[in-house]
Amino acid sequence: MIISEYMRNEHRECDELFADTEKSVIDGDFTKAEEQFLLFADKTLTHFKKEEESLFPTFEELTGNTEGPTRVMRFEHEQVRGLLGKMAESVENKETDAYLSLAESMMILLQQHNMKEEQMLYAMCDRMMPQEIKEKTLSTMKVIEL
Amino acid sequence: MFNQGGLSLEQAPPFLVVLRFFITATTFGLLLGISLLAYGSELFYIDYTTQITLIHILAIGVMASFMFGALFQMLPVIAGVVIQTPTKKAMLILALLTTGLITQLLTFNSNISLLYAVSAFLLGGGLLHATTIMIRRLVKIADHSTSSKGMLLALIGFSLAILLGIYLLLSLGGYVDATFLIQAKEAHYSFALFGWVALLIVSISFQVVEMFYVTPKYPTLLSNYLPLTLFSLLVLKTVLIFSSINTQMVDGLLAILFIIYAGFTLHRLYKRKRPTSDATVWFWRLGMGLLIITMLLFLADTTVGTDASLKFVSYFTFIGFALSIVFAMMYKIVPFLTWFHLSNQGYIEAPMMHEVIHPKKAKNHFAIHVTTLLLWGLTAFFSQFYILASLMVIISFGWLLYHLIYAMKKYNHTQKHTKKMEW
Ligand SMILES: [Fe+2]
Ligand SMILES: [Fe+2]
Numbered sequence: 379m380i381i382s383e384y385m386r387n388e389h390r391e392c393d394e395l396f397a398d399t400e401k402s403v404i405d406g407d408f409t410k411a412e413e414q415f416l417l418f419a420d421k422t423l424t425h426f427k428k429e430e431e432s433l434f435p436t437f438e439e440l441t442g443n444t445e446g447p448t449r450v451m452r453f454e455h456e457q458v459r460g461l462l463g464k465m466a467e468s469v470e471n472k473e474t475d476a477y478l479s480l481a482e483s484m485m486i487l488l489q490q491h492n493m494k495e496e497q498m499l500y501a502m503c504d505r506m507m508p509q510e511i512k513e514k515t516l517s518t519m520k521v522i523e524l
Numbered sequence: 525m526f527n528q529g530g531l532s533l534e535q536a537p538p539f540l541v542v543l544r545f546f547i548t549a550t551t552f553g554l555l556l557g558i559s560l561l562a563y564g565s566e567l568f569y570i571d572y573t574t575q576i577t578l579i580h581i582l583a584i585g586v587m588a589s590f591m592f593g594a595l596f597q598m599l600p601v602i603a604g605v606v607i608q609t610p611t612k613k614a615m616l617i618l619a620l621l622t623t624g625l626i627t628q629l630l631t632f633n634s635n636i637s638l639l640y641a642v643s644a645f646l647l648g649g650g651l652l653h654a655t656t657i658m659i660r661r662l663v664k665i666a667d668h669s670t671s672s673k674g675m676l677l678a679l680i681g682f683s684l685a686i687l688l689g690i691y692l693l694l695s696l697g698g699y700v701d702a703t704f705l706i707q708a709k710e711a712h713y714s715f716a717l718f719g720w721v722a723l724l725i726v727s728i729s730f731q732v733v734e735m736f737y738v739t740p741k742y743p744t745l746l747s748n749y750l751p752l753t754l755f756s757l758l759v760l761k762t763v764l765i766f767s768s769i770n771t772q773m774v775d776g777l778l779a780i781l782f783i784i785y786a787g788f789t790l791h792r793l794y795k796r797k798r799p800t801s802d803a804t805v806w807f808w809r810l811g812m813g814l815l816i817i818t819m820l821l822f823l824a825d826t827t828v829g830t831d832a833s834l835k836f837v838s839y840f841t842f843i844g845f846a847l848s849i850v851f852a853m854m855y856k857i858v859p860f861l862t863w864f865h866l867s868n869q870g871y872i873e874a875p876m877m878h879e880v881i882h883p884k885k886a887k888n889h890f891a892i893h894v895t896t897l898l899l900w901g902l903t904a905f906f907s908q909f910y911i912l913a914s915l916m917v918i919i920s921f922g923w924l925l926y927h928l929i930y931a932m933k934k935y936n937h938t939q940k941h942t943k944k945m946e947w
Binding site for chain 2: 393394396397400401404457460475476478479480482483485486487489490493497498
């Protein structure tokens with residue numbers, strides 16, 4: 379379960395940062411919100427990079443399938459990236475209403491994405507990958523930076 | 525949970541089809557309010573025909589339409605179920621549901637024997653067609669999500685309610701022997717209310733509460749075993765009903781389990797990570813509170829017995845529970861899906877969620893909804909509030925209908941008049 383554990387933990391960390399940002403926006407503290415948002419975006423994008431450059435290719439190699447689950451996941455990453463850009467803009471322009479609206483979409487999008495990964499993809503990785511490959515993938519992911 | 529070779533949304537029916545289910549449901553809600561006014565409080569309290577007419581407008585016209593719409597949309601996304609030619613199937617189901625229900629209402633109010641058979645065929649057949657399509661897909665999936673097993677059981681529960689309903693219609697029409705009429709009626713209600721509506725809400729919440737409000741997970745013990753336990757108890761209850769054995773123990777257990785579930789859900793919501801408390805959070809809280817009240821009244825009724833007024837209160841708290849959750853879902857998924865589908869199709873100016881239905885509108889609806897419920901509470905004891913309470917039903921569904929139509933217009937407008945980026 380080492381893959382699930384590590385990745386799930388990253389999802390939780392992103393959730394925390396997201397909630398912090400939203401709280402600051404509601405309080406009207408945009409200086410703080412901007413800092414927190416950057417942390418959130420950074421963490422999320424790094425996590426995506428770990429998946430796209432290490433975990434997904436390993437999974438695809440093992441299953442011989444590049445059209446399946448990972449394709450859906452990559453597509454959803456693109457949607458999240460698009461929203462991140464818009465959210466950054468609204469934080470910069472101090473638009474509370476727009477930010478909260480985008481945040482709402484982002485949360486639903488991200489949560490259903492994470493749920494699919496946690497309940498299916500990571501679980502499959504932990505089940506199928508031999509221990510050494512799991513450990514190798516994990517150590518590769520740990521050093522990936524944006 | 526994943527579909528081979530395609531994005532889950534490609535298998536979902538177009539958004540407008542789903543929206544049509546929701547609009548149909550809300551229109552039946554308006555019809556419910558109008559019928560309440562038309563029948564008046566005298567008939568409402570004593571006339572059996574009036575009661576079953578109103579119950580079926582609510583249970584099928586409103587609830588089943590909402591839930592089928594939601595299931596068509598959610599099965600591909602949260603359970604990974606692929607339904608081929610979704611538009612064709614969805615439209616056929618919607619047509620059968622609407623015409624079947626209207627025939628059934630005419631049947632109740634005219635008592636023409638032939639109509640009983642026609643409505644059993646149209647409504648029963650249409651609804652069974654819908655449940656079997658979904659059940660057949662759900663049975664096949666290999667990796668179940670936290671919600672999908674419960675959804676499957678709820679659909680089986682609904683199918684049993686429908687079969688019992690067909691039997692009831694045919695025996696009322698004089699086509700089959702009516703020996704088990706009373707037992708079948710009781711089992712019909714218990715599967716429809718608990719085995720379908722409540723069980724579906726329970727199952728969906730295991731995934732949706734966490735997803736929409738970023739809450740801690742439900743304990744696995746609960747999400748893994750509660751749906752099956754509830755379902756088994758309902759089957760046991762039916763066996764007891766048909767063997768004329770007292771169902772008190774089973775009823776008590778059911779009530780306690782629902783209270784435990786509602787308690788856990790309230791606790792999840794309390795522990796949620798996001799600071800915002802939008803109206804949909806309040807709809808969930810209210811819904812869970814009403815479920816607890818319903819079950820306490822139900823417990824009181826099975827143990828010491830309650831009077832007619834309290835029984836009446838327990839009916840409308842249950843209805844209030846189901847509608848609160850439906851409204852909570854509408855104000856989240858309609859704005860989200862409008863944005864999501866449009867931005868997936870590449871529309872750069874896809875409206876944001878707030879532009880589709882602003883959270884303030886949901887807040888207003890929450891106030892309307894609470895007022896409606898309070899007035900029905902008063903009506904249980906003072907019948908002079910009946911007209912006002914009925915009017916509020918019209919206002920409540922009217923409010924939602926307006927915003928659903930607005931969302932549909934916004935969707936159509938964006939597709940027709942804004943620029944599209946090709947992926
Ligand atoms: Fe991902
Ligand atoms: Fe992930």
